[in-house]
């Protein structure tokens with residue numbers, strides 16, 4: 158366990174936008190480490206699952222022998238933040254997944270992959286996120302999922318209106334945080350700061 162004021166947060170680095178998350182986490186007061194091997198995972202206080210392609214990240218974590226250690230650390234209470242593909246990886250259930258796609262699970266949610274429609278590459282909006290002070294965050298959704306169903310232990314921190322319904326896009330369940338969008342691309346580090354604070358409190 159590291160210095161409480163500067164926790165060590167790993168970023169799963171098999172595929173996806175690892176560099177941007179590391180930069181945002183460091184701005185938010187954490188030390189960071191790319192995680193590709195079980196020995197690296199064992200040294201971090203917390204983990205970010207970045208955006209990318211959830212089917213590819215799923216396959217590579219299995220190939221690299223990371224699936225079982227990841228599931229076991231999640232079950233042990235390691236704080237994890239999943240963004241976009243990372244939200245899918247944390248979800249207990251997926252809609253529109255690839256037939257042999259698996260998730261790590263832990264978050265009692267059902268996510269729909271590419272929920273905005275396959276033709277909708279990206280969508281941006283200003284979003285008020287509960288627990289993030291100082292006004293709305295710019296939310297950039299890139300072939301993003303949303304939450305279609307959440308269990309009773311899941312707090313919804315932000316939603317959007319889509320297809321006539323309110324769709325959760327930021328959720329938290331204890332030590333697990335997930336956003337449908339990519340805060341690491343905007344230069345606003347408040348969502349990462351919220352996660353760093355969760356990590357400090359969990360330590």
Ligand code: GLN
Pocket residue numbers: 207208209210211212240241242243245270271299300301302
């Ligand atoms: N559509 C991607 C998936 O299913 C997620 C996209 C992203 O992370 N930007 O994994």
